[in-house]
Amino acid sequence: MEDDKKFSFFFLGLGLGVAVGILFAPKPGTETRELIKGKADEGKEYLKRRGDELKESASEIVDRSKQALAKQKEQLAAAVEAGKSAYREKTETAAPRRSSDEIIEGV
Helix, strand or coil: CHHHHHHHHHHHHHHHHHHHHHHCCCCCHHHHHHHHHHHHHHHHHHHHHHHHHHHHHHHHHHHHHHHHHHHHHHHHHHHHHHHHHHHHHHHHHCCCCCCHHHHHHHC
């Protein structure tokens, strides 16, 4: 948490320093405004590209997660079915149960 604050303050200070340096540069106001506008456009394009990359990366991760989840679901369904099958086999091969009437008569 502290590191996040440090980075935020660092970049804030860096940005303010650059802005002040540009504003006090020995260029006419028109050139300085054009320079600032150009840098802002470059930053906007960079963020757009970076956003597109992150979006693509996130969609790939979601797709892989969906595939892994489907595979796990199939494996779980197969395991449940195998358990049911083993239970059926075990109960069918076990000795037949006597009914309650047979038990009472035997007493």
